[in-house]
Amino acid sequence: MDTSSRTDLYTDSNTASSTAYQALKTLVLMGDVPIGARLREERLAERMNVSRTPVREALLRLHAEHFLERHSEGGYRVINPSVQKMRELYDIRRALELHALRRSDPHFVRDRDGLLELREDWRALDGGESAIDAEFVLLDEDFHRRLAESAGNPQLAEQLRKVNERIRPVRSHDFMNPGRIAATIEQHLAIVEAVLARKTSQAATMLDRHICESQTVVEQAVANVLERMLSVGERDASW
Amino acid sequence: MDTSSRTDLYTDSNTASSTAYQALKTLVLMGDVPIGARLREERLAERMNVSRTPVREALLRLHAEHFLERHSEGGYRVINPSVQKMRELYDIRRALELHALRRSDPHFVRDRDGLLELREDWRALDGGESAIDAEFVLLDEDFHRRLAESAGNPQLAEQLRKVNERIRPVRSHDFMNPGRIAATIEQHLAIVEAVLARKTSQAATMLDRHICESQTVVEQAVANVLERMLSVGERDASW
DNA sequence: GTATTCAATGTTGCATACACGTTTCTTAAC
DNA sequence: GTTAAGAAACGTGTATGCAACATTGAATAC
Structure with a gap:
C-alpha cells in the first residue's frame, strides 16, 4: 500500500478522508455507481488507495447528506431518487x-x-x-x-x-x-x-x-x- | 475495557457508535459541555467505555448536524449559537x-x-x-x-x-x-x-x-x- | 531576566487486526 | 435432482497501534 503520500497530515484539510468523500460523492452524483448498488468498504478503499477508515468516514458523511441510505443488514447503498x-x-x-x-x-x-x-x-x-x-x-x-x-x-x-x-x-x-x-x-x-x-x-x-x-x-x-x-x-x- | 457487551452486533442497530452519538448529543444539547469546549476523543471514549472509533463517528455525525464545528487544528468544539x-x-x-x-x-x-x-x-x-x-x-x-x-x-x-x-x-x-x-x-x-x-x-x-x-x-x-x-x-x- | 532550542507529552488521522454475524459454496444424505 | 448441514469466504463494527504534527515546558545561552 502506498504510504509515501503521508507527508503532511493533521493540519492539512485535504485529508484522505475528505479526498475519499469528494471522490465518492462525485461517483454517486455522476451516476457512475448505479442506484441501489451496495457499497463495500474494502473495495472502495482499494479503489482509492486508502484504508477502510477514511472510506467509512466518507460513507458516514454521504449518508448524513442523504446521498446514501443504510442497507438493511449494515453498510450503505446509493439512494433511490424517486x-x-x-x-x-x-x-x-x-x-x-x-x-x-x-x-x-x-x-x-x-x-x-x-x-x-x-x-x-x-x-x-x-x-x-x-x-x-x-x-x-x-x-x-x-x-x-x-x-x-x-x-x-x-x-x-x-x-x-x-x-x-x-x-x-x-x-x-x-x-x-x-x-x-x-x-x-x-x-x-x-x-x-x-x-x-x-x-x-x-x-x-x-x-x-x-x-x-x-x-x-x-x-x-x-x-x-x-x-x-x-x-x-x-x-x-x-x- | 468492557468487552462483555459485545454480544449481538452487525444486525444490531444500537451499536457502540450510535450509543456514543446519542450520549454525546445529549451532553451537548443539555449544555453539559460548555460552548466552545474542545472535545478530546480519548477522554470521551473513556467516559463512554468504548474505543475512539465509535466516538469519532459520533463526532462526525454531530458535525454534519451542525452541533459541532471543526477546531482550527483538527478536532471539534461545541458550536457557538450566536x-x-x-x-x-x-x-x-x-x-x-x-x-x-x-x-x-x-x-x-x-x-x-x-x-x-x-x-x-x-x-x-x-x-x-x-x-x-x-x-x-x-x-x-x-x-x-x-x-x-x-x-x-x-x-x-x-x-x-x-x-x-x-x-x-x-x-x-x-x-x-x-x-x-x-x-x-x-x-x-x-x-x-x-x-x-x-x-x-x-x-x-x-x-x-x-x-x-x-x-x-x-x-x-x-x-x-x-x-x-x-x-x-x-x-x-x-x- | 529574556530568548532560543530541544525534548517530552498530547492529539489527531490513518492503517490494521480481530470478533462476530451473514452469505455462499461444498458435500453428503435421501 | 433436491435438500440439509457444515465449512469457508465475506463484510461490518470495534479496538488498537503508529506516524505526523502541535504544544508545552525545561534547559541553555546571552
Whole structure:
C-alpha cells in the first residue's frame, strides 16, 4: 500500500478522508455507481488507495447528506431518487427560495452589489449556446444560490445549497431541450431585474413560476429515466 | 475495557457508535459541555467505555448536524449559537412551516386524522400546569412537527425537525415565563382549528405571528444568557 | 531576566487486526 | 435432482497501534 503520500497530515484539510468523500460523492452524483448498488468498504478503499477508515468516514458523511441510505443488514447503498422524493425536494426549494426573496422585514438590506454582479454574469451568457446540459445545471444552481445569498441569511442559503445538490442528478434533464436553456436565462434575468427594481412580489411570482416550470419538465423526463435505471437490475451490483 | 457487551452486533442497530452519538448529543444539547469546549476523543471514549472509533463517528455525525464545528487544528468544539445564527434558523423555520401550512396545490390532501389527533392531544394539555420549561420545549417541537407532517411532505418535515433541534438549546428560554406556556397552548389550538376549518390563510397568519412571538421572546432572553455562557471562560475547557 | 532550542507529552488521522454475524459454496444424505 | 448441514469466504463494527504534527515546558545561552 502506498504510504509515501503521508507527508503532511493533521493540519492539512485535504485529508484522505475528505479526498475519499469528494471522490465518492462525485461517483454517486455522476451516476457512475448505479442506484441501489451496495457499497463495500474494502473495495472502495482499494479503489482509492486508502484504508477502510477514511472510506467509512466518507460513507458516514454521504449518508448524513442523504446521498446514501443504510442497507438493511449494515453498510450503505446509493439512494433511490424517486419522483415523489424529488417533488418534495422541489417543494422545499420553493419554500426556501421564495422566503429568501420576499424577506419583508423592514430593517433588512439586500446585497445589491451581489445582485448587480449576478445580473452582469447572466447577461454575458445571453444566447446560451456556450453551455449545455450538465454544465448548465451548475450555472443554474449558482444563480439560485447567489440569489438566495443576497437575502442575507447564510444558513438558509446553505440549506438551499444542500437541497439543490440532492436534486442535481435529475436536474440535468431540465436542460436537455436547448429551448429550456434560453428560457431559463431569460427568466433569470427578469427575476433579477424585478428584485433590483424592488418589485419584490412580482419577482416572487416569476420565481415561483420558474421553479414550477423546471419541476414539471424534470418530473416528466425523470419518470421514465428512473424506471429504466432501476429496471436494469443493477440494484444488486456491488461497489 | 468492557468487552462483555459485545454480544449481538452487525444486525444490531444500537451499536457502540450510535450509543456514543446519542450520549454525546445529549451532553451537548443539555449544555453539559460548555460552548466552545474542545472535545478530546480519548477522554470521551473513556467516559463512554468504548474505543475512539465509535466516538469519532459520533463526532462526525454531530458535525454534519451542525452541533459541532471543526477546531482550527483538527478536532471539534461545541458550536457557538450566536443570536444572529438563531435568528437565521428561526427564519428558515418560518419559511418551512408556513410553506407546509399553505400547500395551495389543488390535488393535495392534508392528513385530517393526524390533525384531529393533534388537537385532542393539545386540548388535554389545557391549562398547562403539568409541563414546564425544558419538557415543554419537546412538546412544542412535537406540535410543530406533527403540524408540518400533516402537509404530506416528509422531506420537509424532516428538514424542519433538524432545524428545530438546532434551535432547541435556546428555546427553553421561551417557556421560562408560565404565561408563555398558556399562550402557546391557546395559539396552537387556534391554529389547528383554523386548518381543520380550511381557513388556511388565517391559520398561516396566526402561525407566522406565533413563531415571531416566540422568536422575540427567545432573542431577548438569549442575548444575555449567551454572553454569560461565553464569558465564563470555559471556551478552553476540554472534554 | 529574556530568548532560543530541544525534548517530552498530547492529539489527531490513518492503517490494521480481530470478533462476530451473514452469505455462499461444498458435500453428503435421501 | 433436491435438500440439509457444515465449512469457508465475506463484510461490518470495534479496538488498537503508529506516524505526523502541535504544544508545552525545561534547559541553555546571552
